[in-house]
Amino acid sequence: MDPLIWEAPFQNVFCLYFSGMGPVHMNEVQCTGFEKSITECAFNKEALGCSHEEDAAIRCNVPSMGFQESLRLSGGRNPYEGRVEVLVERNGSLVWGTVCSESWGTMEAMVVCRQLGLGFASNAFQVSADNVVMSGVRCSGTEMSLSHCLHHGAHLSCAKGGGRNAAGVSCSETAPDLVLNPQVVEQTTYMEDRPMFMLQCAHEEDCLSSTANQVPANSYRRLLRFSSQIHNNGQSDFRPKAGRHSWVWHDCHRHYHSMEVFTLYDLFSLNGTKVAEGHKASFCLEDSECDEGIEKRYECANFGDQGITVGCWDTYRHDIDCQWIDITDIKPGDYIFQIIINPNYEVPESDYTNNILKCRCRYDGHRVWMYSCHNGGSLSTETEQTFPGLLNNQVTHR
Incomplete structure (x- = not known):
């Protein structure tokens, strides 16, 4: 064509x-x-x-800016992986040296792969090396060069001196890309009052607010429930970082968790204060449905392989445990609802900017509405300028 x-x-x-x-x-x-x-x-x-x-x-058409001339990978099994080495000036001469791997992660690896024209990061790791010439590297993931990231400059600070603590990466020409379906969230949102005696498994897995720890079994929790439909629009399958040998069995729900935290659910006041939260470990990553002509590859039944195939999506229905935010303690009003997928960048993707979804949420004490849901985090130019902290998916490890 x-x-x-x-x-x-x-x-x-x-x-x-x-x-x-x-x-x-x-x-x-x-x-x-x-x-x-x-x-x-x-x-x-x-x-x-x-x-x-x-x-x-x-x-x-990305112009050649010579960034790749000051960076290289060394000692790998192929040209797409190895120890990260940078070219810096020391005492009037240009020398190659390693990068301290303290705080080294997916975002930093993503910049290295981009700078070298090697696609996307598939892994960030530590290697044995010496002669550290760059430390304190922290990247947002969008930089064109590692030198554009925050770092210590000439004042090196690498606790272990570089030995067994230097940065390495492996790159891939393709990567997965998870995207939430905003319409599904809007169409499936509702409120439920559920008694505590029916929430024991969810309580064990930390899916209720902290105040649930002090309430009697005959009390109830008010839950904001919704479905999440997560599409893989990338060019390679989304697979959990941990191998099945390290998945954690949860006896109460009778399933394996393949990721520590797969999705975060949060409710913010309009001034940006978090008022309620939820989290969803990956009960199972599987292909619920696929586009026409694409076959499902992953199914959780019988301890099967977990993942989301390119062109398929994983649906977490509103009626399963932990697919909610506990809003028992919040007052009626207008809020901002947020979902973040893969929040700690545990699995490398080609694009993290679309891993966040935001909605307007109205709660009148009896009913709840979700509207204006869309990907990318920004609700308006005014929101971007006034509450920049709401617009990124930088989260701390829990």
């Missing part, structure tokens, strides 16, 4: 035919080129007459 071309007000970006998956969300898109997000462009919300034969994608 001939490529489909979008007219663009800037050079070096053009679009071509792309094999589509799922519903069509935007039609007749018209951008000026100055928008922060494609969702800020004018578009027709009606997808009538727009099929996947007209799906758009882009190819970006």
Whole structure:
């Protein structure tokens, strides 16, 4: 099929035919080129007459800026992995040295792979090395070069001196990309009052607020319930980082947890204060449904392999344990509801900016409404500028 071309007000970006998956969300898109997000462009919300034969994608022309000349991988089994080495100036000479791996993680590895043109990070690890020349590296994940990340500069501070504590990465040409379906959250939200004696398993797995620890068994908890439909729109399957030998069996619910925390659910006041929270360990990662022509590969039954195939989605229904936020203690009012998938970046993905979903939430004491749900975190320009802390998926380990 001939490529489909979008007219663009800037050079070096053009679009071509792309094999589509799922519903069509935007039609007749018209951008000026100055928008922060494609969702800020004018578009027709009606997808009538727009099929996947007209799906758009882009190819970006990234200019060569020489970043890869000051970074290399060494000692790996192939060109896509190895010890990270950077070229720095020391005493008037350029020398190669290693990077201290303290706080080294997926975001830093992502920058290394991007800088070298090796795709996406698949693993961040420690290797045995010496001659540390860079320490304190902290990246947001969007930088074009490791030198653009925060670091200590010339004042090195690496507790173990580099030995057994230097940074390594492995890169991959493809990566998964998880995205939540906002419409499913809106359409399935409701409130339930559930007695404590029916919540014992959930209580054991820390799925209720802390005040549930002091209440009698004949009391109840008020739960904000909803379904989550998590699509893998990437180019490779999403698999738990831990192998099945290290999955944790939870006897009460009779299932294995393959990830410590897979999803976070939070409720914020309009001034950005967290008022209620929930969390969902991965009960099981499996293919609930797939796009036409794609076969399911992962099923949790009988201790099967866990994961989400490209073009498939995992649905956590509103009626299963922990698929809620405990709102027993909050007052009626307007709130911001937030979901974050893979919050601690435990599994590398090609894009983390779409791992967050935000909604407006209204609770009148008797009923609850969820509306204006969408991916990306931003609810409005005003919200971005006033409450920047709400708009990223940087979370601390729990």
